[in-house]
Structure formats: C-alpha cells, structure tokens
Amino acid sequence: EPEVTQTPSHQVTQMGQEVILRCVPISNHLYFYWYRQILGQKVEFLVSFYNNEISEKSEIFDDQFSVERPDGSNFTLKIRSTKLEDSAMYFCASLGATSYNEQFFGPGTRLTVL
Amino acid sequence: AQTVTQSQPEMSVQEAETVTLSCTYDTSESNYYLFWYKQPPSRQMILVIRQEAYKQQNATENRFSVNFQKAAKSFSLKISDSQLGDTAMYFCAFMKPTGANSKLTFGKGITLSVRP
Numbered sequence: 001e002p003e004v005t006q007t008p009s010h011q012v013t014q015m016g017q018e019v020i021l022r023c024v025p026i027s028n029h030l031y032f033y034w035y036r037q038i039l040g041q042k043v044e045f046l047v048s049f050y051n052n053e054i055s056e057k058s059e060i061f062d063d064q065f066s067v068e069r070p071d072g073s074n075f076t077l078k079i080r081s082t083k084l085e086d087s088a089m090y091f092c093a094s095l096g097a098t099s100y101n102e103q104f105f106g107p108g109t110r111l112t113v114l
Numbered sequence: 115a116q117t118v119t120q121s122q123p124e125m126s127v128q129e130a131e132t133v134t135l136s137c138t139y140d141t142s143e144s145n146y147y148l149f150w151y152k153q154p155p156s157r158q159m160i161l162v163i164r165q166e167a168y169k170q171q172n173a174t175e176n177r178f179s180v181n182f183q184k185a186a187k188s189f190s191l192k193i194s195d196s197q198l199g200d201t202a203m204y205f206c207a208f209m210k211p212t213g214a215n216s217k218l219t220f221g222k223g224i225t226l227s228v229r230p
Binding site for chain 1: 164
C-alpha cells in the first residue's frame with residue numbers, strides 16, 4: 001500500500017540554524033500539507049500546496065517558513081532560523097483527487113531546537 | 115473559519131466496555147467532512163472513521179461508529195468492545211471537500227485509556 005514517508009525521523013538543531021524537513025507524498029496525489037504538533041497539544045495546520053504553489057497558510061507560517069516541491073516527488077519544509085518554540089512534531093500529508101477525501105499522513109519528524 | 119471542540123481532556127474505560135468520545139464543531143459550510151484520528155504513543159496519525167456531511171446515515175467501521183447530528187453540529191465517536199490497543203489520543207477533525215483549501219482543522223484531542 002502506498003504511504004507517505006518523512007525524513008529524518010528526529011532532528012536536533014541549535015537555535016538560529018536552518019532545518020529542512022523532507023517528505024515524499026504518495027505519487028499520484030495532488031495536494032500536500034504540513035502540520036505541526038507541539039508535545040501534548042493539538043495538531044495545527046501550517047500550509048497547503050497545490051499546483052506548485054501555496055494555496056493556504058496559517059498565521060504560524062511566517063517568513064521563517066518556506067515550502068518547495070523541487071523535483072516532482074519530494075515536498076520540503078524549510079525553517080530558516082529556528083526558535084526554541086519551533087520544537088514540535090511536524091507531519092506531512094497528501095491528498096489525491098480520488099482518495100475519498102482522506103489525507104494520508106507521514107510518520108512525522110520530531111524537531112528539537114536547543 | 116471552522117472550529118472543532120473536544121471538551122473532555124481524558125477518559126478511561128474498562129476493557130470490553132463501550133465508550134463515547136464527544137466532539138462539536140462550528141462552520142457555515144453546508145458540505146464538509148468529519149474525521150476521527152487516532153494517535154498512539156508512536157504519534158502516527160491513523161484515520162479511524164470519516165463522515166460525509168451530506169450523508170444522513172452514521173458511518174461505522176467494525177467496532178467504531180459515529181453519531182452525527184448535523185443540526186446540532188455534533189460528531190461523537192463510539193468505541194464498542196474496547197481493547198487495550200485502543201489506548202491513544204483521539205482527535206476530531208473537520209475538512210472542506212477536496213480542493214486547494216481542504217486543510218484539516220483539529221480539536222484539542224482526548225486521551226483515552228483502556229484498563230485491563
């Protein structure tokens with residue numbers, strides 16, 4: 001069964017450093033998402049991406065964040081200058097036109113900012 | 115904007131018993147989808163069940179069923195014959211139909227513990 005993959009599973013970084021979180025969505029899916037979950041809290045929407053551009057973003061997704069689909073398979077989330085409060089689990093999800101409105105989630109990347 | 119409210123932070127149930135998790139939502143949309151996701155300690159997000167708002171019939175998936183009350187904007191999850199493996203965090207979520215703006219909006223979640 002096709003699945004969404006994410007790398008790395010855990011990333012530790014120093015405050016102020018740039019990080020890139022990588023995702024490989026399901027191959028025939030068209031809509032891509034990043035969500036964030038701070039430990040013990042709810043899952044929050046960050047950004048959606050369709051047709052090679054951002055279709056919607058939340059207030060969390062400020063100028064420090066960017067997304068890219070560089071090669072038609074990977075979908076990346078970049079945080080330019082990490083803050084302590086960026087420590088969270090980051091989930092990638094993808095949605096196909098025929099997947100019955102189900103977003104398929106990757107296993108997540110745990111980001112720890114020291 | 116849509117909001118999803120899960121007012122119970124945690125619940126506990128005896129193995130083999132039935133438990134109901136509550137969820138309410140607010141939206142001005144007429145067509146939408148509602149979901150329950152399970153998040154075990156591994157933190158993987160697992161879809162439990164989905165409900166299309168245009169369908170009056172409540173969705174069921176084996177031991178899981180929902181009570182969808184569109185007028186009341188209520189969407190509760192019933193777990194029958196609870197099993198130890200059901201111990202997890204459960205999130206209720208709302209989504210507009212598939213399209214460029216079909217993000218998921220989640221509630222705060224409820225921690226369910228199944229006691230042996």
